[in-house]
Structures are given as C-alpha cells and as structure tokens.
Amino acid sequence: MFAAIEQGLPLVAQPYLAIAEQIDASEEQVTSTINHWQKQGVIRRFGLVIRHRKLGYVANAMVVWNVDDECVEDVAAILAKQKVVTLCYRRPRVLPEWNYNLFCMIHGKDRAQVIKQLDDMCQHGDLAGIEKKILFSNKAYKQRGGKYSQASASGN
C-alpha cells in the first residue's frame, strides 16, 4: 500500500477504490490505513506537491535568527503564526562561524515582496530586537535527489 500511494493518487473519481483494487484490499482498509498514518504523523500532509517556481514563487529566503536559548519556543510560536512562514526549525549554533539557532523559510514572488513581508513581521510581535539575517537563494542547483527527498521540505 505504501508503494501504491507513493507516486500519488490516481486521478479518477474513486482513487482509494482504485488503489484498493491494485493491492487486493478493500476501499475501507485503504482509507482507514491512510487515516491511521495521518494520525500517527507518518503522513504529514495529503495534498498537492506543487512546483513553486512554476507558480511564480521564485524568491526563496532562509531567515535565520539569533535567539536567546530560553526564548526560542516563544519566538518560534510567533513565527509559526505568520502566514508567509512555511517552515520553522531550531538548529544548533556552530560557533564562532554561525550564531543563528532558529531557521525559517519565506517563499515569495520576488525579493522585494519577501523583504517587505519580513519587515512587516518585525513590526509586531517581539521580533524587532532580534538579530537576524536573510539568505536568498541565487540558484537552485539541485532540487531533487536523496532517498527520502519526497518527504523533506526541510531545506527547500
């Protein structure tokens, strides 16, 4: 079943029934397994995998923050609420080269828009005083690869 849905659902009126027929199971077995995996978090999201560059989302910025360790949760909660933030992770500092311990991604249609969205974000909340850096990507040299790449948006 895992293999059957890995490449995506068939685009037919009853896709779960189609999968069930492929693997010799009942439709109910397929849907209850999917629901179970979603509850467990094995399936993180069940939706579209879109090519964001093709939709005009060509500016992809990694914004990194140097947050006091005891405030990371609070700041992350503020970031996670922002509509434009698509990912937010805590990662280790690597001193002395790298001071930043909170990473988020903002996807936008151009750099000016991303900068404005970041400025707007920093107007409210307690974000204004935090040291941060915005790292735009110049070029996507490789967008796929890796055995589990379909599951990971973590560096995207």
Place this chain on the structure above:
Amino acid sequence: MDALDKRILNRTQRGIPVSEQPFADIASELDCSEDEVINKLQHMLDDGLLSRFGPMYDAASLGGAFTLSAMQVPEERFDEVTEIVNAFSEVAHNYKRQHRLNMWFVVACESQQEIQSVIKDIEQQSSLPVYDFPKEEEFYVGLYLPV
C-alpha cells in the same frame, strides 16, 4: 490559469479528503463539477505545475535521517564543488545562498551514521569543511503557496 484553477490549487494544497469520492467533495465546496476538478488537476500535472498529489511522508518517522549542511566555497571553486556535492545521491535541495556560508544542501539518508559518512566524504573530496545543522526541534511545517 483561470479563477477555478486557482481555487482548486488553493483548496487541494490544504489537503485531499479521504472519502469515497474526494474530488466530488472538493467540487461541491467549490461549486463546480467533479469532472472539472479532475480535468483541471490533470492539466496542471501535464503542465508540470504539480509534480504529483497524494501523501507527503514524514521521513523521520519512517526511520530516515536528515540534516541541513552548509559550506563556505571560494567563488572560483563554486562550480567544481557543486559537481562534487551533487554527485551524491543522498544530497537534495542544493542552493547557493548569499552569505559567507554560500552553499546549503540537505543530506537525506537512512541513518545518522550514513549522514556522517556522506559529510566526511564530501569534506575529503572537496577539501572544505562541512557545517552540520541538524534539526533539533520542528515548530512549523506548512508549505502553503496561495495563487
């Protein structure tokens, strides 16, 4: 892309119902027909706007291991080092970014050990250090790009 394409794209990004006729459910929400939803999604797949639709697995809960890595690559060596790094099948999403650490990529393996060995190999082949930024805590993942 017409207005209905956009509504279908925005609606389905948020998730596909797990029901007998998921596209009919979406159609009734969007006030169009089931055929329209299916046909329009098929067009978007054919046009390459969508790569697929269905499950996004959480690789960590399947036993996979990831890290975000960065390198400081001298400008004149950038192409050469890109080739070295991208040759690893474990490397995904390699981006050039504007910073002293100018190359950022994800390493995806089945185990932590493999990650460390890939990083070591990249360091050896490039003669450059690789900085390792594994995810310590995940606060939010919700890639939603309204059109």
